[in-house]
Amino acid sequence: MKKKPKTTLKLWEKSFLLTFCVFFILLNIAFGIWSVYQFKSALTREMEFCRAEAQQLTARISAVNEKAPSELEMERLLHFYSGRQTYLKIIFDGEQWMNSFPDDAILAEHNGTVRVGNDTFYYYDSLLDAGIRDQNAELCYAKNLAGFYGKQYKILAGTAAAMLLISAIVGALLYQAMKRIYRPVSNISHELKTPLTSVMGYAQYLSQTSRLSEADRKFAQQQILQEAYYMKDIVDRVLTLDSIKNTGIHREVISMEPLLEELCQLDDGISIESSLATLECDPVLIKSMLLNLVNNGLRESKSVQIAASAEGITISNEAPALTARDVRHLNQGELLSREKIKGSGYGIPLCHEISKFHGWKLEYTLQHHNLTAHIHFAGK
Template sequence: MQLWKKNFLVTFSFFVIVVYICLFTMVSVSFRNDLGYLVKRASDSEQGIAYALQSIQELDGGHIRTDISYMANRYEKAGILLDVRYGDITLTDKIAMDDMPEGRFGFLTYGGRKHLYINDDATSGSRRLKITYMENIQPFYELQNRKFYGAAAAGILICAVIGVMLYATMKRIFRPVNQIAHELRTPLTGIQGYAQYIMMGNITEEDRFFAAKQIVGSARSMKDVVDNLLIMGNVKEGALSFVPIDIRDMLEDLKRTYPGIELEADIQSINGEPTLVRCLLENMISNAVHAGGDVKVTADAEGLCVWNGVSIRPREEAVLGPHGYGLAICQDIARIHRWKLKYDTSEKEGTAAKLIWGSAKTRLAPSAEMPYTK
């Protein structure tokens, strides 16, 4: 496994842990707050029932049992069970439990459901009025479970989105390093091999000259890689100065480098950074030439097109995107000039790299503007 992928897994795992700790902490705090509110509300409700029972006992005389039973039946419909004892007399008993837990309040499972119970004593005359209040809080726990599962689902969604973004970012950061290493390995291997060949000593002058020539060529390739890196750095920094460029002359110069291409230029100049524009055009033409087939370059007021007659099979079409070392530079240079670079491929018509100038203008000086083309 590549090092950057290991770094991604470690970073992503740490992020997942942090996300779920935060989410479950929020759910736990919310649960405690909601439970505290529920207990307070139940306690207030029980106190109200206790006051009502005391009033009934003091005012109702012989009808106390009937009135309290009626009151208990109404509360039962609301999910609240009451057990009321006046001394040794049971006035109502809606809780079918032999061993009721001790303590002021607590939680228990009754009838397969979660309940909150409150034990209370009140003095009424010479006897004590003992009240057991038990409220069904199963819906509360079901709501908390839904919150828990919702937080878990939200965590999965957040981690998935951030994971994709993190993977793409780290891949974009580390991919150029791998590509640069690959680009440098070939010329370095050539330099090392021919240098060892020269060190053998027992070679002719012609062979020595040939080896030295190959070393110079490999060194030049390394210089091109370094130049491209510097260009990419300038593109990223964005500290560029656009000037009028004789695009026709630049294309003619590139034609001398690639004499096999066909050139048609109906445009004289464009605005841009000369070094970057040349790098862009050279990359586009070089890619077309190396792909094989006839290459034709056309430029007009709308844009520039580099066409070659090689048809690319659908499964190879993905390579036309900005995935190569040179193509990444092309995309960055086009973007910073506010141009559009796209690739079209057809089995019948071949492949075309199209650079569209666009209609925007760029400022050359505080008091002057110049269009991209003329």
């Protein structure tokens, strides 16, 4: 079974992961601190409310006369507090007026939160309260805080969901920003491979070949100089691609014959059919785009067909491994896996950008395992 090659993260991807992890950890720490503070504050407010309610009931009981309230009043009081999951036991002058506590009585040696089974209660006994001590009236108050905790859990879950959403949005924006920053470097490294190979070849030719004629030496030097100027131009253009959106590209009318002849010299498998004499474009960018498309075709097939006309330029080659879905990815400027296309279609995102800068459209089609890149000129 063929093993899949290990995926190596690019430097900018590693930087993104490190930056996002630091951001996510700090956000979680801040979220944890805020959650603890918010919960403690809410619990303190809830306990203060329960205590105030219990003290108010004790004061009302102490203010009544010795006559016990009617059964109807008792039922109303029980119904009101049972709906709020609150238990009451009222003793007045040694006589028990009311007791809604369950059989397993909730007892505590202090006022405050107590744990009974799986539930947490706020317990209050007026005799334990130093502030209100009346031997004739005693109130035992216990409120189930399950509703309070449930509300807090919902707030916590909502906050966590919001934190994850914020993390996802920030992560996506950070990823796109770092990818955008890295793109010129990636494009430059890709674009320099071909001219660097040519320079190295001619340099080795000059150093290793003895008894060169003056004409051959001069030709090799001219090629090295030409490729050096091309590398300088492509670096300048690619680094300023973002600013080109605002300033516009440098356009001039060029003759297509020399450019097509240069492409034809790349490989014996390249065939050209052209009725396009001139083209208004940025010479460096159009050369970069055509070199990318032709080289991608040569990686997939031994032969590449180039056709140029007033409507546009097409570059075709066989691509038996590609599917219609892969072509959709290429039209969106996405890279493919090396199992699908050799070189992953590297340089295609740059080709899409160059086309847009010129007002053209780059579109891929696949028919009978033959992949064609169409460069549609504006208004055609």
